[in-house]
Amino acid sequence: MPPRTTDPVSVGARLIALLDAFTARASALTLSELSRRTGLPLTSTHRLVGELAAGGLLERGDDGRYRIGLRLWEIASLASRGIGLRESAMPFLEDLYEATHQHVQLAVLEGHEVLYLERISGRDAVSIISRVGGRLAPHATGVGVVLLAHAPVEVQDAILAAPLRRFTPRTETRPSELRRILADVRRDGYAITDGTIETVALSVAAPVRGPDDSVVAAISVVVPAESAQPREIVPAVIAAARGISRVLGAPSSQRLARTVRRETHRRDLPL
Template sequence: MSPQRDGQSGPSVTGRVLGILSAFGPGAEALSLSGIARAAGLPLSTAHRLVGELAAWGALERGEDGRYRIGLRLWEVGALAPRSLGLRERAMPYLEDLYEATRQNVQLAVRDGHEVVYVERLAHPEAVRVFTRVGGRMPLHATGVGQVLLAFAHVSVQEEVLAGPLSALTPRTVTDPHALRRTLAAVRREGVAVCDGLVDLLSLSVAAPVRGEDDRVVAAMSVVVPSAGSDPRTIVPAVRATARGISRALGSPSARRRPSGVVTPLPSAAGADAPRTAERGA
């Protein structure tokens, strides 16, 4: 579609299309035409025309109930994003190992601006509930993977986030910039983030950095377990080993220098019943 303005004033056609797509989100997975028009701030006639074009291309799909949903064609295009494509493929064997051992939520995420975007999540039906989804976003400061990504981000990004505002998802979310600065320093020192009750008071997250070919942190992975009865000290070694295995698969020089085939006991509190080889060769 042309980015030229449709009429004498107002957003361009591209802006209107993006407004339509932005109308969809958590809690708004299916929308009527009037709901789309209202959320995008468009006249009903304009929304009807643009939604029809998006549906014809496959970006939107119309259900039997007459409401529209994001189409598979748009998902196919989004799946080609280079930061998630190769990363997910190389990470999956290690994430699956950790998932099978813990029977809990295992997540992989990247940073986009001041937010974390989840590119993969494996969740057991009986695992502690989480509020994340593939493609979902959360503030960097309020999640385990987010704190890892923020701790290893450029100092300018850190200062922007520290300048606030720092929203609270629960009473335990770190919203004081001085406390957050100390937390990030601890994450860099320990190489892991342990976050208890930051997103939900019932869950605890242990996250570690994933490094790429130049040893820069390109992603973060975590396991989320019940806060009650879980000892982070039993979970940290397995999370570190999993992140190191993914890093080695991505070509990280420092990860390749570490010994392979390390057998790491996985946390019994999270449902593991035997040690597993948490690292693989690249």
Template sequence: MRHTSAQAPSVVDRVLNVFGAFTPDRPALTLSDLSRRARLPLSTTHRIVGELARRGALERQDDGRYRVGLWLWEVASLSPRGTGLRENAMPFLEDLYEATHENVQLAVLDAPDVVYIERISGRNAVNVVSRVGGRFPAHATGVGLVLLAYASPEVQEQVLSGPLKTYTPKTIAAPEQLRRVLAGIRRDGFVISDRQVELISVSVAAPVFGPDGTAVAAISIVVPVEGTDPRVLVPAVRAAARGISRSLGAPKALGQPVGPSGDWQAPV
């Protein structure tokens, strides 16, 4: 249960606990499953699930299990960090994919994690753990490192002071090492994340800026370690990120500071 207050959970808490019971590996649950995972009485769960199903927020399958409903997806699609950003980014993501036929991703920061809002993947592309709508610790991903580098000091300290989970021997798990990496990203405007999540892949990521000069998203391309020089991909990834930034209303012509490489960057 996600409710942490000493007080009894409110109706909203209970509803959110029901939604929180679903996970990528458990997308369909019985009423008993929902009751147990949400830590609610079965009678309460039955009442809440019934109301949610009537509204279309949950859907009941033929086998009696429940899934998240289409109505909830419609509501979620109204998020300002979802649809509008994705629509502006898609032409550039598609161009990047066509040039490489590897995994291309778009993510936003929800510290200490990133949330992936788009991914294009080829049949023969290297395996990745990300999925649209999924989240992953920011410190262990290329897109997350980029977004942390341009985040506020408060957000950075939140992540640096928390546990930094390791996935491979290459995962950045030491706060001082992470500080140095973030400083390098602000200097260079991109990052090459080397085998942090899986030892078979490396990613190149760059920030996407919005009209106010802040980093609103990041894009990356994930490629196999074997037979790939990630440095060759840096210009293409940065060009795509700049294109999305301009589409969002943050072109060089608006007067953002210019970095040492000649590419505009948000104030840091």
């Protein structure tokens, strides 16, 4: 993360800048590193970090480095958008996990990135880089493609107009081809992405709808690409997504019979 070129004006902006300096790859930082990453003077950094630590939002380790504190995690867990989705989704995610014993994920579109709210993983599940609380580019992930397909046109245009990272040789970065893929996802009701973010992983994803039938989230099952039979997984993922949508009050999902959900994704699925 490059240092900021301007000093945040308000105290609130400075505190946000300090918290925003932490990333998955830089989860423990010294005062000097925090000062450099935020562009704040070292004296200001020392004072503000002390206040954050006193409130439990940061914790200082024995090595002198600061980390995100449990108090911040406690506050973040109260986020209403995530709580309702996660609580509604968990029974269906657990069913999908029992059927596959692979990664099962719940994600939303936050800005121009995919934000992962939940993941259930088996001990021997394929290695993937997504994580709870982590963000990834929507064009390269199963849940991201689903969310992007149902995003407002202006959001699609902004994301596709920006430089698109190629994670693997199979990552699609051509806007015209991505638009065709998004149209297919809207038509079919699901997405299959094979090796687009990691060559060893294949994802099957489907949309979750809210009370007004708009897409509010997406779920996916991620399995080993070499042995996957995605067409066998699609019905279970779609049924789970519709079940969550029904719990959230989506009108289009109210007629889904409970027996369909139970029979579809409680059974073991061939991978």
